[in-house]
Amino acid sequence: MQLLDGKIISEKFKIKISEEVVAMRKNSGKQPHLAAVLVGNHGASETYVASKMKNCEIVGFKSTLIKLENKISEEELIKKILELNENNDIDGIIVQLPLPAHINPEKITECIDYRKDVDGFHPVNLGRMQRNLSSFIPATPYGIMLMLEEYGIKTEGRHCVVVGRSNIVGLPMSILMARDSNPGNCTVTLCHIYTPEVKLHTSQADILIVAVGKRNFITADMVKPGAVVIDVGINPEISRQTKTGYKLYGDVDFDKVSSKTSWITPVPGGVGPMTITALLKNTLLAAKQRLLYADEVSLMA
Numbered sequence: 001m002q003l004l005d006g007k008i009i010s011e012k013f014k015i016k017i018s019e020e021v022v023a024m025r026k027n028s029g030k031q032p033h034l035a036a037v038l039v040g041n042h043g044a045s046e047t048y049v050a051s052k053m054k055n056c057e058i059v060g061f062k063s064t065l066i067k068l069e070n071k072i073s074e075e076e077l078i079k080k081i082l083e084l085n086e087n088n089d090i091d092g093i094i095v096q097l098p099l100p101a102h103i104n105p106e107k108i109t110e111c112i113d114y115r116k117d118v119d120g121f122h123p124v125n126l127g128r129m130q131r132n133l134s135s136f137i138p139a140t141p142y143g144i145m146l147m148l149e150e151y152g153i154k155t156e157g158r159h160c161v162v163v164g165r166s167n168i169v170g171l172p173m174s175i176l177m178a179r180d181s182n183p184g185n186c187t188v189t190l191c192h193i194y195t196p197e198v199k200l201h202t203s204q205a206d207i208l209i210v211a212v213g214k215r216n217f218i219t220a221d222m223v224k225p226g227a228v229v230i231d232v233g234i235n236p237e238i239s240r241q242t243k244t245g246y247k248l249y250g251d252v253d254f255d256k257v258s259s260k261t262s263w264i265t266p267v268p269g270g271v272g273p274m275t276i277t278a279l280l281k282n283t284l285l286a287a288k289q290r291l292l293y294a295d296e297v298s299l300m301a
């Protein structure tokens with residue numbers, strides 16, 4: 001078993017991004033700028049957004065955090081996003097998920113200018129991605145693709161099983177792995193938490209990607225010997241010893257599964273850091289596109 005180390009890979013990518021930012025600033029005076037909208041006081045979201053802002057600083061981006069109250073109306077939030085769309089200094093916009101229950105995330109996603117949608121959640125980006133056209137790819141699946149590429153994992157002709165069909169991870173992941181690309185060109189099965197006898201599918205996977213948000217969902221008997229296992233789950237649990245603080249667990253029973261695999265991601269330190277790095281790459285791309293095609297209607301080639 002070998003570890004797919006997201007921490008190491010993400011550091012390598014961040015060095016490359018920083019170098020590109022230095023060159024961009026020197027040649028054009030432009031500095032990529034990410035705006036993050038955080039609604040309410042969701043603890044984990046606050047941590048993730050803080051990490052995004054810190055990483056922007058590390059690679060030399062500008063960043064703006066817009067913190068809004070939990071009780072903000074959908075209309076007010078849309079108004080805020082439309083202002084960010086119009087702000088010429090901002091290249092990328094993200095709205096941290098989940099949103100409070102009274103706000104429809106689909107409606108919010110569609111309000112973001114797709115040319116600034118560095119989360120890649122807008123239907124235009126999803127459609128373009130499915131057609132293998134230039135687009136922003138959702139950060140977690142993009143981070144996984146970068147990791148597979150970096151470690152030289154062969155995907156072509158292999159059977160990839162994705163468990164979890166969310167719009168931000170499972171669904172786009174299944175599209176990317178099926179696309180005519182490298183990584184990609186897999187035979188893909190997309191399962192979800194209600195798929196009957198999910199083990200019948202997972203145990204046939206050469207590449208198993210799991211994003212269901214349930215600790216120990218994948219046990220050793222569900223994994224094919226020699227499989228590549230990518231664990232997207234982040235499940236915090238209070239430490240049993242200290243009863244204070246928490247430890248993070250994935251969706252895969254790492255201790256029992258890892259010895260059966262050829263490659264596996266740890267949690268933490270696997271997919272999570274790559275998610276942030278992929279967002280930085282998307283923001284840099286947005287800034288480059290805006291610089292190149294400042295007066296064009298469409299920014300995508």
Ligand SMILES: Nc1nc2c(c(=O)[nH]1)N[C@@H](CN(C=O)c1ccc(C(=O)N[C@@H](CCC(=O)O)C(=O)O)cc1)CN2
Nearest residue numbers: 048094095096097098119139140268269270272273275
């Ligand atoms: N607008 C978005 N909302 C959400 C996304 C997203 O891509 N865009 N994804 C997730 C959360 N997420 C990013 O926002 C995210 C999750 C985890 C990590 C990460 O670095 N995890 C670390 C552990 C961090 C910790 O100690 O808590 C790891 O796995 O090593 C980064 C980003 C939902 N919402």
